[in-house]
Amino acid sequence: MAATPRxxxxIGAPLDLGQGRRGVDMGPSAIRYAGLEERLASFGCRVVDRGNVTTSEPEALSVGDERTRFLPEILEACSRLASLVAEVVAEGSVPLVLxxxxxxALGTLAGxxxxxxxxxxxxxxxxxxDLxxxxxxxxxNVHGMPLAAALGLAGDAFHHPGLPLPAxxxxxxxxxxxxxxxPAERALIRExxxxxxxxxxxxxxxxxxxxLEAIDRASGPGFVHVSLDLDALDPEVAPGVGTPVKGGLTYREAHLACEDLAESGVVGSLELVEVNPILDRENGSAAIAVELAASALGQSIL
Structure with missing residues (x-):
């Protein structure tokens, strides 16, 4: 990505049905408000904004199966996202999902x-x-299942005609x-x-x-996608996430990771997820999301 601006x-995906804390549906707006388009344009990217995919509001829904809360509505939203992502790739553009x-992520990967x-x-x-x-x-909560689902390992409940799996x-x-x-995730990882x-x-x-090892292992035919949950960063750096865990990536580690991804030239799509402005401080986590997107898409110091 770094060599040739594209x-x-x-694409905004203001989905908040997969977890239990309100506010993450405002993540796409917060990241845009933090200056995403201007930042990407500043180093030569041509930016197109396709708006947001339509998602349902939890207040208007029944939970359904307690083992997969709001799953039918999540799959419908992911199907719409998958269609948009496929269109963007067909146009030769880099999808950036917020x-x-x-x-x-199930929709992005299926697309x-x-x-x-x-x-x-x-x-x-x-x-x-998320396995x-x-x-x-x-x-x-379905936000703990999308990677298992993308691997085709989450069972028949995740079957949907608009989501080709495994992705x-x-x-x-x-x-x-x-x-x-x-514990079950550890078992699946080993298996x-x-x-x-x-x-x-x-x-x-x-x-x-x-x-660098991650890039080497993920590379190959089809596509290489990067899915970045802001809770990968330490909560002291990015507090505006729903499920913070102490001991995460530092600000510089996260930037270096994104810079290495850009320099590899193999990554064709990116998503930034779980930014929750309600839990944030002065939109700081959204601002960091913008900075990381810029690094992953090729911005450099020199």
Whole structure:
């Protein structure tokens, strides 16, 4: 991405049905308000904003199955997002998806699979694994399941005609910055051979080595996507997230990770999720999201 400025198409996905704390639906607006378009344009990107996909309001809905709260409505929103992402890829543009809770990643990945015709790879930068299933989730919140669903491992409940699955291959999935896993997620990681680079490992080997390995493992045919949950950063850096976990990435580690991703030239799409302005301080987490997007899309100091 760093070598040749491209057209970047922003898609907002103000989905907040996948978790239990209100406010994350305002994340796309907060990130835009923090100067996203102007920042990307400042280093040569042509920016197109396709607005927001339509999502349902939880107040107007019944929860449904407690093991997969609001799942039908989430799948409908993800299907609309998948169609938009596929259109953007077909136009030769870089999709930049703004969330919203992390369940929307299922739509992004399904759209990339539809556009390229095959499963791809994903670098999942997150404090959590998001590898629960309806049978193993301790909460029933779908934002803890999208990666399992994208792998085709979440069961029949996630089948939807607008979401071709599996969207990613397990050997090309790399989780970076993880520090909170449920027991069933650990079992699934071992069973499928998914690479997880925990914060402990990052402390030992450094963020650059971790990201370079992630790029190497995720690379291949189809697509390489980066899904960045702002809770990957330490809460002292990015407090405006719904499920903060102490001991996350520093400001500079997060920037270096994004700079390495840009320099690799293999990443074709990006999403920034779980920014919650209600829990933030002076829109600071959204501002950091803008800065990280710029680094991942090729902005450099020199």
């Amino acid at each position: 057209t970047v198409t922003i 969330g919203g809770d992390h369940s929307l 990339l699979r539809a556009a390229t015709g095959r499963p791809g790879g994903v670098i999942w930068i997150d404090a959590h694994g 629960n299933t309806p049978a193993t989730s301790p909460t029933g 990613v291959e397990p050997e090309r999935v790399v989780l970076v910055g993880v520090r909170s896993l449920d 499928k051979g998914i690479r997880v680079i925990t914060m402990t490992e990052i402390d030992r080997i450094g963020i650059e080595r971790a990201v």
